[in-house]
Amino acid sequence: xxxxxxxxxxxxxxxxxxxxxxxxxxxxxxxxxxxxxxxxxxxxxxxxxxxxxxxxxxxxxxxxxxxxxxxxxxxxxxxxxxxxxxxxxxxxxxxxxxxxxxxxxxxxxxxxxxxxxxxxxxxxxxxxxxxxxxxxxxxxxxxxxxxxxxxxxxxxxxxxxxxxxxxxxxxxxxxxxxxxxxxxxxxxxxxxxxxxxxxxxxxxxxxxxxxxxxxxxxxxxxxxxxxxxxxxxxxxxxxxxxxxxxxxxxxxxxxxxxxxxxxx
Amino acid sequence: xxxxxxxxxxxxxxxxxxxxxxxxxxxxxxxxxxxxxxxxxxxxxxxxxxxxxxxxxxxxxxxxxxxxxxxxxxxxxxxxxxxxxxxxxxxxxxxxxxxxxxxxxxxxxxxxxxxxxxxxxxxxxxxxxxxxxxxxxxxxxxxxxxxxxxxxxxxxxxxxx
Numbered sequence: 001x002x003x004x005x006x007x008x009x010x011x012x013x014x015x016x017x018x019x020x021x022x023x024x025x026x027x028x029x030x031x032x033x034x035x036x037x038x039x040x041x042x043x044x045x046x047x048x049x050x051x052x053x054x055x056x057x058x059x060x061x062x063x064x065x066x067x068x069x070x071x072x073x074x075x076x077x078x079x080x081x082x083x084x085x086x087x088x089x090x091x092x093x094x095x096x097x098x099x100x101x102x103x104x105x106x107x108x109x110x111x112x113x114x115x116x117x118x119x120x121x122x123x124x125x126x127x128x129x130x131x132x133x134x135x136x137x138x139x140x141x142x143x144x145x146x147x148x149x150x151x152x153x154x155x156x157x158x159x160x161x162x163x164x165x166x167x168x169x170x171x172x173x174x175x176x177x178x179x180x181x182x183x184x185x186x187x188x189x190x191x192x193x194x195x196x197x198x199x200x201x202x203x204x205x206x207x208x209x210x211x212x213x214x215x216x217x218x219x220x221x222x223x224x225x226x227x228x229x230x231x232x233x234x235x236x237x238x239x240x241x242x243x244x245x246x247x248x249x250x251x252x253x254x255x256x257x258x259x260x261x262x263x264x
Numbered sequence: 265x266x267x268x269x270x271x272x273x274x275x276x277x278x279x280x281x282x283x284x285x286x287x288x289x290x291x292x293x294x295x296x297x298x299x300x301x302x303x304x305x306x307x308x309x310x311x312x313x314x315x316x317x318x319x320x321x322x323x324x325x326x327x328x329x330x331x332x333x334x335x336x337x338x339x340x341x342x343x344x345x346x347x348x349x350x351x352x353x354x355x356x357x358x359x360x361x362x363x364x365x366x367x368x369x370x371x372x373x374x375x376x377x378x379x380x381x382x383x384x385x386x387x388x389x390x391x392x393x394x395x396x397x398x399x400x401x402x403x404x405x406x407x408x409x410x411x412x413x414x415x416x417x418x419x420x421x422x423x424x425x
Binding site for chain 1: 268269271287288289291310311312313315318321324325326327330331332334335337378381382397399400
């Protein structure tokens with residue numbers, strides 16, 4: 001690991017200032033991706049701004065028909081939280097299957113969403129549930145936030161403060177995990193929201209995406225049989241040593257059916 | 265080499281208050297094993313997969329190969345050296361010994377530190393609970409059966425203790 005300067009601000013404003021003022025500074029959330037990246041010298045920032053000391057970035061609350069999860073909330077805290085378990089159990093279940101217990105004890109929802117790993121679980125939930133990404137300076141709709149592999153709408157130095165999830169009528173997430181890493185080879189989140197059925201797929205493509213074919217079928221009938229005979233176009237899907245693109249296409253349909261069965 | 269980015273870190277290690285200067289880039293496991301000489305915590309894969317480096321930070325199991333030492337500032341860290349107190353062995357260590365839960369022993373400190381968090385949350389875990397919880401700890405000798413048995417038996421001893 002290359003050397004870097006270390007800062008641990010106690011307010012969001014101070015963290016934003018540090019990221020603005022220092023050339024080539026990176027924000028550090030739980031570190032479950034960034035620390036391995038630093039160890040491999042795939043990144044060598046001049047400074048790290050650790051968000052772990054900012055009290056305002058922790059906590060889960062319910063406001064109206066929204067569940068708000070502060071960015072530094074760990075996966076373990078999400079999966080154990082009573083509000084999440086009762087009002088959005090699909091999200092509690094998703095968080096409880098990320099990585100392993102030690103990853104869940106350190107990894108954070110804000111870090112995962114900001115990183116937008118193509119095989120991460122949370123982006124599927126954010127997109128399918130039509131969540132809003134609340135940053136230090138604005139709110140971004142999920143549809144505008146994810147911009148492709150590891151790419152997001154975040155500006156340089158912009159920090160996610162919270163994720164705001166409107167509560168769906170019903171939702172579920174089904175994942176075919178890589179047994180070594182726990183990452184999704186294919187993960188599908190289905191949700192009946194106030195704006196209709198939304199289905200988001202992670203792991204299968206270069207970045208999380210909405211499956212409009214599946215949405216249209218489920219809009220007509222929200223049951224697994226609505227997906228009978230569904231063929232997913234494999235052309236744009238990932239193809240690697242874990243699964244070729246035809247297998248991933250097959251898994252998208254299988255996971256979608258399982259998620260609908262779980263939600264229905 | 266000059267420590268250009270030295271940071272003072274204060275934390276409790278096995279109930280002892282410590283103040284150490286580390287380079288910002290120092291991993292928690294390297295601080296523990298190197299500067300502090302607590303070599304019971306092991307480095308296996310060094311990629312946060314194998315769990316040989318698991319320690320407790322504020323009671324939560326973490327992989328210390330994937331955490332910076334500076335991130336432990338202000339916390340209570342517990343390593344395998346700190347589990348038995350004044351006794352020769354903690355009941356969970358004793359159970360690993362009695363149930364043949366180890367062969368080479370390399371993964372054992374991590375197994376025990378992970379299992380301690382599980383038992384803290386769930387004093388009577390089922391075999392399924394144990395297998396799920398230990399998904400981040402790899403053993404290349406025993407095949408896990410005896411490890412699961414040891415955790416169950418250790419949990420029982422801790423409940424009875």
